[in-house]
Amino acid sequence: DAKTTQPPSMDCAEGRAANLPCNHSTISGNEYVYWYRQIHSQGPQYIIHGLKNNETNEMASLIITEDRKSSTLILPHATLRDTAVYYCIGGYSTLTFGKGTMLLVSP
C-alpha cells in the first residue's frame, strides 16, 4: 500500500468549502486513492475513491493531480456534522489507515 501524508488537523468555517490535502507520492499505477471519515465514537464511513480521474458524488469531490502524487478531498459546503477525522488511503485491495486529518468545522 502507498504511504500517505496528511496534515494532523484543519479548521473550516461552517458553510465554506473544506479542502483536505493528501500526499501519496509512492502510489503505484494500479492503486486507488480512497477517502474515509470517522465521526467521534463511530466506525469509519466511506466517502469516495478514484484512480486517475476526478470524481464527485453526493458527499464530496476528489481531485487527483495528473502525476497522481497528491489529491484533495473537497467538501463543498461544510456543516458541523462534517467534523471528523478524514483518512486518505492509497491501496488496491486492502485499506491501511494512517492517523488522518482531524477536521473541525465551527459556526
Place this chain on the structure above:
Amino acid sequence: EAGVAQSPRYKIIEKRQSVAFWCNPISGHATLYWYQQILGQGPKLLIQFQNNGVVDDSQLPKDRFSAERLKGVDSTLKIQPAKLEDSAVYLCASSPSMRDNYEQYFGPGTRLTVT
C-alpha cells in the same frame, strides 16, 4: 438496509482473562474484516474473511487472538489471554465482495478496556 451489528458495545476485563466479540455483517456481504483501533490511531486490519475462508491474517497476533466465520455469515473474534495493550476499539466491517471492497461498511465497534 440494516448495518453491521456488533456486540457488546463495551467490555471491561482484567488482564489474563478472555473475551469474545461478535459481528453480524450486512446481509449478502461476502467479505468480512476485523480491525483494531488504538486510541489516537487509525484502524489496523487484523483479519479478512471471504465467505468462511481466511484471506489475510498477517497482522493477527495468533498466540492470543483467534477469529472464525462459521457458515460465512456471523463472525467472532476472541482474545485469550488479554493483555493491557489490547485495550482498543474492535471494529467489524463488511463489503459485498473482494472485488468491490473499496466501500467497506463499518459497525459501531466494541470498546475493550483491559485493567
